[in-house]
Amino acid sequence: MTVFSHKPTLTGDLVVLRPLTEDDVPALLPLFEDAEVSRLTGNHTRFDEAALRKWYGSRSAQDDRLDLAVVERATGRVVGEVVLNEWDEQNASCSFRTVFVPDAVGRGLGTEATRLIVGHGFEALGLYRIHLEVYAFNPRARRAYEKAGFRAEGVLRGALLWEGERVDATVMSVLAPEWAAGQAVGQAAG
Incomplete structure (x- = not known):
């Protein structure tokens, strides 16, 4: 059994993170249909609903990654996903990524979802390092990552070719x- 075999449900004030299923596909389709979401995530791939259902239906069987749906508590609606993947067992590290449907941004949902899954990674899974990449044209995401404790480590110059332009990616961890x-400071302040 690996650290990612157990698929938890994590509850915050604004969101609940729970295992993804193929039934979440209709709520997540806007992620894959929105041109701005594709740009901000550097996603060149187009998916059809059948492929997405197969993908999301297989997430619970994956023991090398953790894919969770982000459910807005106020509405009960699935608004995005958070993922710990690219697990490096020897170094107790993994990658993190997140994406939200267009109408769910700017309300603190992403910041809380990030804090919940990162906290789970460190506190429950025993990870030492969690890293990500954020593109230069996505400052809102970078601010959310910084609020969750991520720090810039360096820049991957020209990492993404988007509509004929090269875009840098900042590596953060x-x-x-x-x-x-950071948690001790937050508890002392609260």
């Missing part, structure tokens, strides 16, 4: 000791 220190 948060380490377990930084997370623990």
Whole structure:
């Protein structure tokens, strides 16, 4: 059994993170149909509903990654997903990614969802490092990651070719000791 075999439900004030299923596809379709979401995530791939149902239907069987739906508590609606993947067992690290439907951004849902899954990664799974890449044309996402404790490590110059233009990606990470220190500060302030 690997650290990602268990698919938890994590509850915050604004969102609940729970295992993804193929039944979530209709709510998530706007992610794959919206040109701006595709640009911000650097996604060149077009998906059809059948392929998405197969993908999301297989998430619970994956023991090398954790894919969770983001459910807005106020409405009960699935508004996005958070993922810990690219697990490196020897170094206790993994990658993080998240994406939201267009009408769910700007309300703190992403910041809370990020904090919940990152906290789970460090506190329950024993990870040491969680990393991500964010494109230069996505400053809103970068701010959300910074609020969750991620720090810039460097720039992958020209990492994405988008509509004929090269776009840089900033590599960011948060380490377990930084997370623990940030949580201690937050508890002392609260």
